[in-house]
Amino acid sequence: MTRLSIPKTYKLAIGGAFPRSESGRTYEVLTPKGAFLANAALASRKDARDAVVAARSAHAGWAGATAYNRGQVLYRIAELLEGRREQFVEEIRSSEGASAAAAAKQIDAAIDAWVWYAGWADKYSQVAGSGNPVAGPFFNLSVPEPTGVVVTIAPQGVAGGSLLGFVAAVAPALVAGNTVVAIADFTRPLSAISLAEVLATSDVPGGVVNVLTGSPAEIAPWLAAHADVNALDLTGAGDLDWVDLEIAAADTLKRVISPEPGIPALTLGRILAFTETKTVWHTKALI
Amino acid sequence: MDATSLAPAERAVKMLGGDLTEKSLRLHLEGLSGVDAVGLEARAAGLGTRSIKTTSKAWALDKIITLIDLTTLEGADTPGKVRSLVSKAITPDATDPSTPRVAAVCVYGDMVGTAVEALGDLHGDPDDGKISVAAVATAFPSGRASLRVKLADTEDAVAAGADEIDMVIDRGAFLAGNYGKVFEEIVAVKEACRRADGSYASLKVILETGELNTYDNVRRASWLSILAGGDFIKTSTGKVQPAATLPVTLLMLQIVQEWHRLTGQKVGVKPAGGIRASKDAIKYLVTVAETAGEEWLQPHLFRFGASTLLNDVLMQRQKMTTGRYSGPDYVTVD
Numbered sequence: 001m002t003r004l005s006i007p008k009t010y011k012l013a014i015g016g017a018f019p020r021s022e023s024g025r026t027y028e029v030l031t032p033k034g035a036f037l038a039n040a041a042l043a044s045r046k047d048a049r050d051a052v053v054a055a056r057s058a059h060a061g062w063a064g065a066t067a068y069n070r071g072q073v074l075y076r077i078a079e080l081l082e083g084r085r086e087q088f089v090e091e092i093r094s095s096e097g098a099s100a101a102a103a104a105k106q107i108d109a110a111i112d113a114w115v116w117y118a119g120w121a122d123k124y125s126q127v128a129g130s131g132n133p134v135a136g137p138f139f140n141l142s143v144p145e146p147t148g149v150v151v152t153i154a155p156q157g158v159a160g161g162s163l164l165g166f167v168a169a170v171a172p173a174l175v176a177g178n179t180v181v182a183i184a185d186f187t188r189p190l191s192a193i194s195l196a197e198v199l200a201t202s203d204v205p206g207g208v209v210n211v212l213t214g215s216p217a218e219i220a221p222w223l224a225a226h227a228d229v230n231a232l233d234l235t236g237a238g239d240l241d242w243v244d245l246e247i248a249a250a251d252t253l254k255r256v257i258s259p260e261p262g263i264p265a266l267t268l269g270r271i272l273a274f275t276e277t278k279t280v281w282h283t284k285a286l287i
Numbered sequence: 288m289d290a291t292s293l294a295p296a297e298r299a300v301k302m303l304g305g306d307l308t309e310k311s312l313r314l315h316l317e318g319l320s321g322v323d324a325v326g327l328e329a330r331a332a333g334l335g336t337r338s339i340k341t342t343s344k345a346w347a348l349d350k351i352i353t354l355i356d357l358t359t360l361e362g363a364d365t366p367g368k369v370r371s372l373v374s375k376a377i378t379p380d381a382t383d384p385s386t387p388r389v390a391a392v393c394v395y396g397d398m399v400g401t402a403v404e405a406l407g408d409l410h411g412d413p414d415d416g417k418i419s420v421a422a423v424a425t426a427f428p429s430g431r432a433s434l435r436v437k438l439a440d441t442e443d444a445v446a447a448g449a450d451e452i453d454m455v456i457d458r459g460a461f462l463a464g465n466y467g468k469v470f471e472e473i474v475a476v477k478e479a480c481r482r483a484d485g486s487y488a489s490l491k492v493i494l495e496t497g498e499l500n501t502y503d504n505v506r507r508a509s510w511l512s513i514l515a516g517g518d519f520i521k522t523s524t525g526k527v528q529p530a531a532t533l534p535v536t537l538l539m540l541q542i543v544q545e546w547h548r549l550t551g552q553k554v555g556v557k558p559a560g561g562i563r564a565s566k567d568a569i570k571y572l573v574t575v576a577e578t579a580g581e582e583w584l585q586p587h588l589f590r591f592g593a594s595t596l597l598n599d600v601l602m603q604r605q606k607m608t609t610g611r612y613s614g615p616d617y618v619t620v621d
Contacts, residue, residue, distance in 0.1 A: 049612050056614070227605075228614020251611075 010040040010189065012047055012213060013196030015054030016206020021214070022046045029190060032097040040189050043214035045222040048181065051210035052228055055149045055179040058207030063146045063177035070177060071121030073203045078114035080198050081107065088163060088191055095188040096162055106160055110167045116266050117171040124175060124271050132279070139282040144275035146177035147255055148230030151223040153183045153216050154192065155236040161263045162188040166195065168263050169235050170209060172270035178231070181210045181223065185236070189213040216240055224248040231255035231274050235264050296474045298550070299514040309467035316466055316511060322502035322538060331534040334577055335570040344569070348604050349387050351568045352379060353413065355597055356421055356557070356590045358393040359621075360428075360525065366401045369394055373405035375619055376418050380601045382617070383608065389597065390586035391419035391451060395427070396440055399447035410448070413586035421451035421491070425476055428495075428524035430455035434472060441479040444488075451489040452480050453592075455524060458498045461508055469508075473515035489587075491519035491557055496535045497527040505535055509542045519555035525592060530560025533570055540578040547579075556583070559592025565603045568596055594621060 010029070011018040020026075023044035029037045041047075062070070081088070085107055092103040125144050132140040150173040155165030162185050173180050184192035196211040212219060217240050224232055224245040232249045234242050238259035249256050257273055264270065296307070303311050339347055357376045359368060372392055380386040390413040394402050402420045403410050411417030422444035426432035432440075441452055454476050460468040473492055480488040492512035496505050509520050520539050523530040536558040543554045556579070562568055568591060575583050583589050598618040605613035 052612070052614075222612065225611035226614070227612060227617055248611075 013211040043212040054207040067122035074118035163191040396444035403448040419450040422449035492517035521557040525560030531558035557590040
C-alpha cells in the first residue's frame with residue numbers, strides 16, 4: 001500500500017505565531033524546473049502592518065536585554081540550525097536545485113554567520129562607542145543604541161542564497177537589539193520560514209523576527225512609508241522601484257541601506273547601520 | 288439629558304405601582320425573562336463581522352471620537368496629568384485641526400476642579416461643541432463604603448462642577464439578592480446629583496458586569512438602575528476583567544431599547560474598559576445602530592469609556608488622510 005505524503009503548508013511568522021495571510025491568498029513555490037514544491041502564504045499589506053505592530057511591541061524587551069544575553073540567544077540559533085541541518089539541506093536542494101554538497105556548504109555558512117554576529121553583540125559597542133575628549137570636567141561618552149524596527153528585503157533569487165542571503169540580511173539588525181520585519185525571497189521562501197520555526201523554538205522572543213512571504217513589490221511600499229518603521233534595508237530590492245522606496249522612507253526619516261547584488265558580506269558596518277549614537281555628558285567627580 | 292423632568296424613583300412608581308416595596312421590586316426583577324446567552328453571543332459575533340471601509344470608516348472614526356469619555360482613573364493621577372488629558376480632549380491630534388473633540392473627560396472626584404479649570408470656556412455640553420467633565424463617585428471602583436460616604440463623594444464632585452457622575456452599584460448587595468438596598472442607593476445618589484439650581488448632573492450607573500456572572504444578572508441590574516433613575520447604564524469600572532464585551536453591551540442596548548418602547552424615555556449606554564482598537568469600537572457602533580437605533584449614536588445616549596482607544600483612532604485617521612500607516616510616535620504618550 002502506498003502512503004500519501006503530507007505536504008507542509010508554509011505560513012507567515014508574525015509575533016511568534018504562524019498565521020496564514022490575512023488576505024487568505026497563497027502562491028505556489030516551484031522548483032527551478034517548474035515542479036510544484038509547496039504552497040506559501042502571499043502576504044498582504046495588512047500582514048505587513050501586523051508584523052510591524054508585533055515588531056514594535058517586541059522591541060523594548062529585546063533592546064532591553066543585556067548585550068551578553070542577546071549574544072547567547074543569537075548563538076543558540078546557530079546551535080539549533082545545526083540540529084535541523086537535514087531539513088535545510090533538503091529545502092535548499094529542492095528549491096535551488098543545488099547539489100547536496102552546495103546545500104551543505106550554504107547551511108554551514110549560514111550557521112557561521114549567526115555565530116559571527118552573535119559574537120559581536122557584546123563587543124560592537126566597544127568598537128563603535130567612544131570616550132570623547134572635551135574641554136571641561138566631564139566624561140563624554142558616545143554609545144550606539146538600536147534604532148528600532150527594521151524592515152529587511154532579503155536577497156531575491158541569488159544563487160546559493162535562499163537561506164544564507166536571508167540570514168546575512170536579518171542577523172546584523174538583531175545584534176544591537178532591533179526587531180525585524182523581513183520579506184523573504186519570493187521564489188524560494190521555504191528556508192526562511194523554516195528558519196522562523198527554528199527561531200520560535202529557540203530563545204528569541206516572539207515578534208523579534210517576523211517573516212513575510214510574498215511579493216516585495218506589493219508589500220515593500222507600505223513598509224517603506226510606514227511611520228512606525230525606523231530603518232529600511234533594501235539589500236534585496238535591486239529589481240524593485242527602489243528609488244521610490246527610498247523617497248517614501250525619507251518622509252519619515254528612516255535609515256536606509258541601498259540595494260546590493262548577491263549575498264551581503266558579514267560586516268560590522270551592517271550592525272552599525274541600524275544604530276543611533278547617544279552621547280552622554282557626565283560630571284567628573286571632584287576629588 | 289441632565290435635567291430630566293422625572294423626579295428620582297418616579298420611573299419605578301410608574302412601572303411598578305404606588306406601593307413600591309422591596310418585595311414588589313424583587314418580583315418585578317425576577318419576573319424578567321431570562322437571556323438567551325448563546326443567541327446573544329451569536330448575534331454579537333454576527334454584528335462584529337461587518338466590513339466598514341473608506342468613507343463609512345472615516346465617518347465612524349470621527350463619530351467614535353465624539354463619543355469618547357477620555358479617562359484617567361489612576362491612583363497616581365496628578366493635576367498635571369489631568370491638565371494634559373484635558374489638552375488632549377480639546378486637541379486630540381495637533382497635526383490635524385479637523386479632528387473632532389471628545390465628549391467628556393472622566394476623572395476621580397478630587398480632580399474635577401482641575402479639569403473644569405483646565406477646560407475653561409470649553410467646559411460645557413458636547414452638543415455645543417464643548418467638553419463635559421465626568422467624575423467617578425461612590426467609593427469607585429469597589430463601592431465598599433457607607434451610603435453617607437458615597438453621597439458626600441457625589442455631592443463634592445457635583446459641587447466642584449462635574450456634569451456627569453459615574454457611580455458604582457453595590458455588587459455585594461446585588462449578588463446577595465438585596466435589590467432594595469441597591470435601588471435605594473441609586474435613588475439617593477441621583478438626588479445627590481441635584482445642583483443648587485434644581486437641575487441634575489447626569490447619572491451613569493456602573494454595573495461592573497464582570498462581577499455579575501450571568502447575563503440574567505446584567506439584565507436585572509440594568510433594569511434596576513433604569514428604574515432607580517439612571518441616565519446611563521455603564522458596563523464596567525475598567526478595574527475588573529472582563530470589562531466591556533460586545534455581548535454585554537448588546538444586551539444593555541436591547542434593554543434600553545425595550546425601556547424606550549415602553550416609556551418613550553431614552554437611556555444611554557456606556558461600555559467602558561478594554562476597548563482599545565478602532566476596529567473593536569466600530570463593532571460597537573454597528574451594534575448600537577442595529578439595536579437601539581442610529582439616534583443613539585450621540586454623546587447623550589452612547590459613550591465609550593476609554594483612554595488608549597483615542598490614540599488608535601487617531602492613528603487610523605492619520606492612515607486615512609496620509610495614505611500611510613502611522614505609529615505611536617505620532618500620537619501623544621498618555
